[in-house]
Amino acid sequence: MTQPIDSLDEELKRLLQEATETLAGAKEAAEIEALRVRYLGRKGILNRYFPLLGAEGRPAEERVRLGQRLNAFKQKLEQEIFERRQALKGQAGGAPHSEDLTLPGHPTAVGRLHPITRTIDEILSIFRSLGFSPVEGPEGETEYYNFDALNIPPEHPSRQSFDNFYLKVPPSEKGRWLLRSHTSPMQIHFMEANTPPFQILVPGRVFRRDAVDASHCFQFHQVEGLAVGLNLHFGDLKGVLVAWARGMFGPEARLRFRPHYFPFTEPSAEADLACIFCRGKGCRVCGQKGWLEILGCGMVHPAVFKAVGYPPGTVGFAFGMGVERIAMLKHGIEDIRLFFENDLRFLQQFP
Amino acid sequence: MRFLLSWLKEFIELSLHPSAIAERLTMGGVEVTGLTQIEGDWLFELEVTPNRPDLLSHLGIARETAALLGRPFRFPRWLQRQMLPLEGGPQPPSLQITLQDPEGCRRYCGLILEGVTVKAGPPRLTERLSRLGVRPINNVVDVTNLCMLEVGQPLHAFDLDKLEGSAIQVRRARPGETLVTIDGVSHPLTPEMLVIADGRRPIALAGVMGGRETEITPATRRILLESAWFDPIRIRRSSRLSRLGSESSYRFERGVDPAGVPAAAIRSARWIADLSGGNISGGLIDVGGSETPKVRIPLRPQRAAEVLGMPVTLSQQRRFLEQLGCRVAGTATLWQVEPPSWREDLRIPEDLYEELVRLWGYERCAPTLPPVARTAVVLEGRPPEDxxxxxxxxxxxxxxxxxxxxxxxxxxxxxxxxxxxxxxxxxxxxxxxxxxxxxxxxxxxxxxxxxxxxxxxxxxxxxxxxxxxxxxxxxxxxxxxxxxxxxxxxxxxxxxxxxxxxxxxxxxxxxxxxxxxxxxxxxxxxxxxxxxxxxxxxxxxxxxxxxxxxxxxxxxxxxxxxxxxxxxxxxxxxxxxxxxxxxxxxxxAVTPPVRMQALPKVPPVVRDLAILVHEAATHREIVQAIEEAGAPLLKSAALFDLYKGKQVPSGKKSMAFRLSYSAGDRTLTEEEISATHQRIVGALQAAFQAVLR
Known part of the structure; x- marks a missing residue:
């Protein structure tokens, strides 16, 4: 004999009311939990009704109705329990979801890149958009690649300005081993293995025998550029560097080019950036000059092309810049030593 | 390099403000790093690049300034007169000079002065020296320094009476020889070094510094004045090995004007005679002064304009070159450019390109962008980025x-x-x-x-x-x-x-x-x-x-x-x-591109498994056993709890794994999962005496 559906309805209504009243009187979380277990627990009251759903002789529409009633009972009671709990919490110290919203967010553990890496990335990404592709070279070099192939013969006065660190290892057929004093040796390595046209960038660490002070360190970083191809001319060199400067320092950035001397370029130039602090008026940073020396560049010297076996008449341009100097200018850093001291209070200032 | 505006004006007329001159020099590649006013004069400090030794004198700066201002340079008459050959024509040499290392010393000129009175130089000249950072010594040495600052040729004066024998040799030092230089330091010499020697011993480290024994003193009456061309590499080596540098070696190791050697000797001898009351004795001794072969650089002016990307006409190009002292000959399309003797840095067409763009103005060269897609890197089938x-x-x-x-x-x-x-x-x-x-x-x-x-x-x-x-x-x-x-x-x-x-x-x-x-x-x-x-x-x-x-x-x-x-x-x-x-x-390591795997159509069934095992059993062994026993339905076994201590017998540890079962496209039955789970439990019991918690 199955219980009539109407009486079941009544029974569930009564049960719900009874539960709601008990709930209203509950003063402790434990009381609420006990109530939840009694009605909604695995062996709770509500679960006793579910087998009725499958009872023989009950018409299908009644089963559906009963199922809906049971689910409604469950949802309603869960809602009541949730509200009662929130209400109790509220009495204890605030309304539901009424935490102190001025509390700080939980810290997110994300690290940071070193400012030198960030600066290199920024330089590279601008040149990448101008069609240059980055490659890397070794930090340990031979005299041939560091000097001779770059048109800096032994005893040449310009070799004087590169005071190098030599390694205590047996020399190779390409001369003594040293720590590269510039990224330019990679020009030679790349050209030995590739044919023009191409436009490459070489970021990397270089070494000079400089005593350490606020503006010098025996190690620093450079980004080198080399473009070789048909019909390149001096105006292209200027255009590429001007475009880079605007990307790096903003659309207002101005460069000026002065003749200079580098053994591996002819003509050679030094580029100055109109001081980004005083806009060219003259200040402490630019030494009242209004201009900041920022990079060296020029058309590749034919002797360099000859050294790598390129045919006469090959044309290209090259440039090189100091990453620390650019980072120092851009972020107002006054001491190069900070980059390699790794004081976390310094490093964590950069996003 | 420092220069005085008042001295420069002895060579060229200049009405520009000193700061405008500085700006023009800087933008022309001769960077002015300092400009100071001293008592009605202006002192310029320059950073001269190593390829431009011709700029290490007032004469040189004057030539460069004129060229950068777009004017022809005229060699001043007064200086020309001082350099005219000596009166009386060639005379038999009173001193034998031999060049034993013709590569190390291409040309050596000597002049003898007699009856000189060595004393302090006139204030007008000593002051000039002081302002330029050179310490005044005496009228003879001061003239050698002034002459160097004037025309760029380093000179040296020996006390002739202190020399032994009547022969001078320019040769490599011999092993074991030493020289006490005028600064009082004794230097051991090596055959890598070039020296000036008398009949007995080295008397100077050639081009670097003179010896103390033969230096000019107040007692000096007779002088041998030296003006020479020494090989830059040799001087650099001498200087490096002896750890000695001077204004003289600085110029020699960069290269002095080979054509200017005799003129500087004559100019300074006249000057010394004038200041010291002595007279020039005999003629100019000039050894090794063979004519250096003429340099001719082929230049295609059209190509120059292309490589520089500047619309400069042929007549402008010719004028620029001539302003620099070059001679231009040849056909309309292929020029033969002969650089002046003091510009040994001009040897190939590219050197001339730089001169052209320098005089045209780097600033006037319009910036352009090269075609971006020329990265060969792509043509060769390599990705655009390493x-x-x-x-x-x-x-x-x-x-x-x-x-x-x-x-x-x-x-x-x-x-x-x-x-x-x-x-x-x-x-x-x-x-x-x-x-x-x-x-x-x-x-x-x-x-x-x-x-x-x-x-x-x-x-x-x-x-x-x-x-x-x-x-x-x-x-x-x-x-x-x-x-x-x-x-x-x-x-x-x-x-x-x-x-x-x-x-x-x-x-x-x-x-x-x-x-x-x-x-x-x-x-x-x-x-x-x-x-x-x-x-x-x-x-x-x-x-x-x-x-x-x-x-x-x-x-x-x-x-x-x-x-x-x-x-x-x-x-x-x-x-x-x-x-x-x-x-x-x-x-x-080669990493092929990621291949996506089909997503399971049915969610996995997850079961937790907590066991007690001996504490020496390793995670790797246990997971291996679980994976073996759980195949093929077990997809993962992740450790989510590890516990030792209360409620765990000593020597044991409790490990809890979350096991995930799936058969891909179909729903797993309770029986299948239970069977696999039991297999895993059984394997753990057998291998590790594991106890279920």
């Missing part, structure tokens, strides 16, 4: 996302700092031949030292309580018989705890935190590496894990031995976990 450069950027980004801070430490360390970590560091480390200081005497062969120094420094400064650091950089080691080994390495270091924050449990930064990062990294790099627990050779990590890629050692991971920490002045707490891997090995 894949390894990209990979390294990704590695950095993944590590940053995992909370790691990038650091950059010194590539050069003090041998002592390296040795503090013990033998694994000193072994095979490469030293520098010529360190600047002992603090930078050796190349790093590990990134650990820099990382530990970073920890020590930051602990000292109380900058943080937790460390999550990484560095990517090159390390070096000896590879006997082969080139020095340079490796790209990655170091990871964690220690301490993250700063406490409300609502979060403190996260200890230890070995397993680090191992998690390393596992993440290797998984993303998709390299099949193996980790082997055990001690790491040399013992700087204890305990440690060795990583392998195939058969190659990929790196290490472990706790840094407290003894090593102490050596770098780090307290034993917080403990430091460190890992270092060889990125070059990873670079070689």
């Amino acid at each position: 894949p390894w450069m990209k990979r390294q950027r990704q590695i950095r980004q993944w590590l940053v996302a995992a909370g790691m801070q990038e650091i950059m430490t010194h590539s050069l360390l003090s041998p002592e700092d390296l040795a503090r970590g013990g033998s694994p560091f000193t072994k095979g480390a490469i030293s520098l031949e010529n360190p600047l200081s002992v603090d930078q005497g050796v190349l790093r062969n590990t990134l650990l030292v820099g990382a530990l120094q970073t920890v020590a420094r930051n602990l000292n400064r109380k900058a943080t309580e937790g460390f999550e650091l990484f560095e990517m950089g090159r390390i070096f080691s000896e590879d006997p018989g082969r080139r020095p080994k340079e490796t790209s390495a990655l170091a990871l270091l964690v220690a301490g705890e993250r700063a406490p924050a409300w609502g979060l449990r403190p996260a200890p930064l230890g070995l397993f935190h680090l191992k998690g990062i390393l596992e993440m990294l290797l998984q993303r790099l998709r390299v099949e590496s193996v980790m082997e627990a055990g001690s790491v050779s040399g013992g700087f990590l204890d305990p440690g894990i060795r990583l392998k890629l195939g058969k190659e050692p990929l790196g290490v991971l472990g706790w840094v031995d407290p003894k090593v920490l102490a050596a770098y002045e780090i307290p034993p707490e917080p403990a430091v976990a460190y890992a270092q891997i060889d990125l070059d090995l990873i670079r070689q």
Whole structure:
């Protein structure tokens, strides 16, 4: 004999009311939990009704109705329990979801890149958009690649300005081993293995025998550029560097080019950036000059092309810049030593 | 190089303001680094590049200024008169001069003065010298210096009466010879050095400095005046080997005007005679002065305009070259340009291109952009970016996302700092031949030292309580018989705890935190590496894990031995976990593009399994057993709890795994799952005497 559906309805209504009243009187979380277990627990009251759903002789529409009633009972009671709990919490110290919203967010553990890496990335990404592709070279070099192939013969006065660190290892057929004093040796390595046209960038660490002070360190970083191809001319060199400067320092950035001397370029130039602090008026940073020396560049010297076996008449341009100097200018850093001291209070200032 | 405006004006007319002159010089490639007004005069300081020795005199600056201002330069008459050949024509030499090293000394001119009175020079001239930073000595030496500053030719005066014999030799020094130079220092000489010698001994280190024994003194009556052309390389070597430099060697090692040698001798002799009351005796002795072959540079003016990207006409180009003292001949399309004798830096067409664009103005050259798509790199079938450069950027980004801070430490360390970590560091480390200081005497062969120094420094400064650091950089080691080994390495270091924050449990930064990062990294790099627990050779990590890629050692991971920490002045707490891997090995690993796997159509069934096992049983063994027994339905077994202590019998540990079952496209039946689960339990019971909890 199955219980009539109407009486079941009544029974569930009564049960719900009874539960709601008990709930209203509950003063402790434990009381609420006990109530939840009694009605909604695995062996709770509500679960006793579910087998009725499958009872023989009950018409299908009644089963559906009963199922809906049971689910409604469950949802309603869960809602009541949730509200009662929130209400109790509220009495204890605030309304539901009424935490102190001025509390700080939980810290997110994300690290940071070193400012030198960030600066290199920024330089590279601008040149990448101008069609240059980055490659890397070794930090340990031979005299041939560091000097001779770059048109800096032994005893040449310009070799004087590169005071190098030599390694205590047996020399190779390409001369003594040293720590590269510039990224330019990679020009030679790349050209030995590739044919023009191409436009490459070489970021990397270089070494000079400089005593350490606020503006010098025996190690620093450079980004080198080399473009070789048909019909390149001096105006292209200027255009590429001007475009880079605007990307790096903003659309207002101005460069000026002065003749200079580098053994591996002819003509050679030094580029100055109109001081980004005083806009060219003259200040402490630019030494009242209004201009900041920022990079060296020029058309590749034919002797360099000859050294790598390129045919006469090959044309290209090259440039090189100091990453620390650019980072120092851009972020107002006054001491190069900070980059390699790794004081976390310094490093964590950069996003 | 310094020059005085008043002196420059003896060569050219100038009405421009000094700052305008400075601007023009700077923008023309002769950088003015200082400009100061002194008592009605202006002192310019220049940075002269090593290719332009012709600018190391007032005459040279005057020529350059004229050219940069677009004017022809006229050699002043008054100076020309001082350089006219001596009256009376050639006379038999009273002194025999021989050039025994014609390569080292191409030309040597000597002049003898008699009856001189050596005294202080006139104030007008000594003041000029002082302003230019040269110490006045006496009227004779002052003239040699003035003449050098005037026309760029270094000169030397010997006290002729102190010379032995009547012959002068320009030769290489002989082994065992020494020379006391005028600064009083005794120099041992070597055959690499060029000297001036009398009949008995060296009397000067040629082109660098004279000897004390033959220097001009107040007692000097007879003088031998020397004006010569010495080989730049030879002078540079002499100067370097003797560690002696002078205004004279500075000019010789850059190259003086070979055509100016005799004129400078005559000019200075007349000047000395004038100031000292002496007279020139005999004629100019001029040895080795053969004509240097004429240089002719082929120049295609059309090509020059193309390479410079400037619309400069042929007549403008010709005018620029002539302003510089070049002679231009040849046809309309192919010129033959003969540079002046003082411009030995002009030898190839490209040298002339620079002169042209310099006089045209670098600023007037319009910036353009080359076609971007010329990257050959694409034509040759290579990606536009070196894949390894990209990979390294990704590695950095993944590590940053995992909370790691990038650091950059010194590539050069003090041998002592390296040795503090013990033998694994000193072994095979490469030293520098010529360190600047002992603090930078050796190349790093590990990134650990820099990382530990970073920890020590930051602990000292109380900058943080937790460390999550990484560095990517090159390390070096000896590879006997082969080139020095340079490796790209990655170091990871964690220690301490993250700063406490409300609502979060403190996260200890230890070995397993680090191992998690390393596992993440290797998984993303998709390299099949193996980790082997055990001690790491040399013992700087204890305990440690060795990583392998195939058969190659990929790196290490472990706790840094407290003894090593102490050596770098780090307290034993917080403990430091460190890992270092060889990125070059990873670079070689081939990683094909990711192939996506079909998503399961049915969600997996998840069951937890908690067991008690002997505490010596390792996680790896247990997971292996679970995976074997669970195949093929078991998809993963993840440890989510590990517990020893209360409620667990001693000698045992409790491990809880979350097991995930799936058969891909179909729904698993309860029977299938139970059977697999039971198999797993059975296997664990058999192999580890595991007890279900």
